[in-house]
Amino acid sequence: MDLKEFAHRISIRVRTFDIDSQGVVHNSVYLKYLEIGRIEYRKSFGYKILKNGMFDDGLKVVVVHNSLDYKSFAFTDEILTIYTRISWIKSSSFEFLQIIVNEQTKIIICEGRGVCVNLNQETNKSEPLPEKFIKEIKSFESNLNIIS
């Protein structure tokens, strides 16, 4: 994957409590890192995340799938850069594609994918993403696959 295609990135520092009994970042912690990337990605459009974990765009978007491919280990106090882009968008869902890289060594630590679905606020059933949302992603992403 070409890091230049990732329009958003943010760095975090691995903390002592992110480490597990094997002495490396625990495999579940990467989902926290990926979520930081996803939220900051969306915030970069000017939206705010509210106390209830939803954005002030009026949408109810939830994660329905996550996958992680662990490529290397990460250790205490390392700085990791989380590269985030949206790879595809469908009527009511889209996918975050993300890469976590050790900032100093440039080694890829982890690749992640997360599929999000837009839900109806009342029924919790999937419903089409609004045009505004799709337009914003289209104009931000250079290599977006629009699946109709």
Next chain:
Amino acid sequence: MDLKEFAHRISIRVRTFDIDSQGVVHNSVYLKYLEIGRIEYRKSFGYKILKNGMFDDGLKVVVVHNSLDYKSFAFTDEILTIYTRISWIKSSSFEFLQIIVNEQTKIIICEGRGVCVNLNQETNKSEPLPEKFIKEIKSFESNLNIIS
């Protein structure tokens, strides 16, 4: 402290992700263990904890103080017993006194104290605990200090 004075206990198992970069249970994780003890203590009276983290007793009780004295280390897969009692009760507050013991070796791992305050649902200001609450604790605890 005499473990016989602790009317409630529950055991948990240390998990790989509770361990930190020093190879021991992270100092913050003990507050999770203590909270498990406190919630199960209250549930033992027949109350249920609701989705919003409050009990179905109609009270809004929050933690205002926690302290921990670390006595020994805990490691992956060990079983820890959390001993819980209420040590004192005042008009609108009370204290959980807790000891965490390695179930196998009986070594004390940690001692904890947590002070809780009863808040008014609307104003969030402290207000007296209801008589029913105090009565329940009184009849459950053998060595309760009632501070008036």
Next chain:
Amino acid sequence: MDLKEFAHRISIRVRTFDIDSQGVVHNSVYLKYLEIGRIEYRKSFGYKILKNGMFDDGLKVVVVHNSLDYKSFAFTDEILTIYTRISWIKSSSFEFLQIIVNEQTKIIICEGRGVCVNLNQETNKSEPLPEKFIKEIKSFESNLNIIS
């Protein structure tokens, strides 16, 4: 998926700190639950997990892939049952297939897959799983796909 095919299961209780700002179990926490299932699965063969997060079988097995499909939400104090089985085994790798079910409602909360690889202790390169390991899994699993 047929739950009867899952030879191992263990139940956990959702704790207040597993919940996130959306009021449901955070998507990363399920990887902790899955790991509990995987470790208890392996322990059920009589192996012990050591302080360093490895088993006393002399192997260095690490997770290289995790995926999660979120089917429903889980809330504070619910009991979740983690069903675990090994679905396939190759020369140096194998896959955990897992389902997390709400114990009371029997609703499926989450499905997970985790691919593990056996590494050489010194070189950290993948190497064939020992015969003993494969034999144990074979005799435990009723529906194991052996990929040669």
Next chain:
Amino acid sequence: MDLKEFAHRISIRVRTFDIDSQGVVHNSVYLKYLEIGRIEYRKSFGYKILKNGMFDDGLKVVVVHNSLDYKSFAFTDEILTIYTRISWIKSSSFEFLQIIVNEQTKIIICEGRGVCVNLNQETNKSEPLPEKFIKEIKSFESNLNIIS
């Protein structure tokens, strides 16, 4: 407490997974925030934290006591500033005094204290802090209580 007395500070952002079922930062998470402050405080002297969670100053310093006074709530996406200073130092121990403040509103969220003890690498018994360590703290802190 006078914030001007705190020679070190660092800001963190509250993340969705720091929130608990009550919709606020979980009481255990503040110990993570405090640890970030303590580690960055020590790093500000030029020391590095190693993979095993110890600093490269050759010391084995562990936390033996933590206390937290919760003053107000913190919510998703807020920026919190962690003010850290060492308040007293004894032969083999010292105390971190810390305040967590909402960066925007300046409201105090939490006050924390952590007592650390210097251990002998082999015996794990307390032993006097080296002169160099005490000298460094002395010259950094404007209001240090030296207890002999």
